[in-house]
Amino acid sequence: MSNSKLYKGSLTTIILKLLNEHDKMYGYEITQKVKELTKGELKITEGALYPALHKLEAEGLLDVEVAKVDNRLRKYYKLTETGTKETVNKLEELAEYIKTMQALVNPKLA
Amino acid sequence: MKLTKEQIQFIDTYLENSDVVFADIRMEMVDHVASDIEDRMRASTTNDFYNVFKAYMVENKAQLLNDNKQFLKAADRKIWKAFLKELLNPLTLLIFLMSFGGFYFLYSNFNIETFRIVVSYVPLIGLSGFILTYVVYHKRKNLKRFSVVERLAMPFLVFYQIPNIIFNFSYQAKDLATVLWILGIVSIVLTLMLVLVRVSIKLFKSYEKQYKTLA
Numbered sequence: 001m002s003n004s005k006l007y008k009g010s011l012t013t014i015i016l017k018l019l020n021e022h023d024k025m026y027g028y029e030i031t032q033k034v035k036e037l038t039k040g041e042l043k044i045t046e047g048a049l050y051p052a053l054h055k056l057e058a059e060g061l062l063d064v065e066v067a068k069v070d071n072r073l074r075k076y077y078k079l080t081e082t083g084t085k086e087t088v089n090k091l092e093e094l095a096e097y098i099k100t101m102q103a104l105v106n107p108k109l110a
Numbered sequence: 111m112k113l114t115k116e117q118i119q120f121i122d123t124y125l126e127n128s129d130v131v132f133a134d135i136r137m138e139m140v141d142h143v144a145s146d147i148e149d150r151m152r153a154s155t156t157n158d159f160y161n162v163f164k165a166y167m168v169e170n171k172a173q174l175l176n177d178n179k180q181f182l183k184a185a186d187r188k189i190w191k192a193f194l195k196e197l198l199n200p201l202t203l204l205i206f207l208m209s210f211g212g213f214y215f216l217y218s219n220f221n222i223e224t225f226r227i228v229v230s231y232v233p234l235i236g237l238s239g240f241i242l243t244y245v246v247y248h249k250r251k252n253l254k255r256f257s258v259v260e261r262l263a264m265p266f267l268v269f270y271q272i273p274n275i276i277f278n279f280s281y282q283a284k285d286l287a288t289v290l291w292i293l294g295i296v297s298i299v300l301t302l303m304l305v306l307v308r309v310s311i312k313l314f315k316s317y318e319k320q321y322k323t324l325a
Contacts, residue, residue: 026141027138027141027142028141028142028145028146029145032149045173046142046173046174046177047173047176047177047180050138050177050180050181050184051180051181051183051184054181054184054187054188055184055187057188058184058187058188058191059191064320065320066137066320069141070112070113070144070148071112071113071114071115071118072113072118072137072140072141072144073137073140073141074141075137075138075141
């Protein structure tokens with residue numbers, strides 16, 4: 001994933017946030033959406049994305065749906081009810097983390 | 111620009127020949143590779159699929175094969191998660207109590223030799239359950255090879271070995287306390303194997319639901 005190790009810990013939150021805003025998404029779509037939103041600053045590799053998606057699926061936070069699209073099968077991921085609740089928690093955690101870092105790095109803005 | 115059915119099949123066969131043998135893993139990889147190739151072909155002036163495919167693989171093949179290993183690890187995690195969930199099902203306790211009761215009945219009403227013979231069949235009961243499920247879904251229902259299902263063979267083999275050890279130990283069973291310990295352990299192992307059979311049926315069914323109508 002990406003050019004910076006700092007993003008690594010936030011991958012789960014990024015995935016959950018994106019799925020919270022879209023009904024369902026597939027792996028490649030997630031990588032492209034992140035690239036687009038961050039203007040190419042953050043590139044999620046499939047080596048980081050799919051293990052994270054499968055982990056979230058095994059934890060019951062994501063549900064999967066397989067559909068035939070453009071001559072091939074596509075696996076869509078969507079949030080479960082637990083996943084939606086967890087997204088709120090993860091986003092709160094991230095906001096808190098950003099606030100703490102802000103206080104450390106730039107106290108005037110905190 | 112969308113890839114044709116033949117081009118998709120080409121990617122699928124290429125990945126299968128590169129040891130990505132499980133259909134569920136390959137399906138997600140094929141979609142990822144095809145989507146990327148479609149984007150590259152759209153962005154460039156060339157429509158030559160094979161050249162774009164070759165360039166993609168030179169750049170990403172090592173990563174894809176490494177992803178295959180990650181997928182398998184995820185499959186193992188999924189098995190253990192499903193197994194633990196099934197263990198908490200009240201039916202598991204019922205199976206254990208019935209096994210224990212059945213073995214105790216055997217011990218009380220027949221001689222120790224009969225008890226040993228039954229214990230020696232315990233591993234086969236569990237293993238036959240898995241093999242039967244596999245044959246029904248894989249051969250008769252014609253489902254493809256799925257990672258999570260085939261990785262289930264490992265815990266089955268582990269549980270298969272435990273009763274064999276107990277079976278040897280049962281020759282030393284002289285007093286009631288030792289017999290009860292043996293009864294307990296054999297019942298636990300039989301319960302674990304039957305839980306695994308239930309997990310494998312559930313996993314097969316979920317794959318059947320997800321993929322069969324679409325394949």
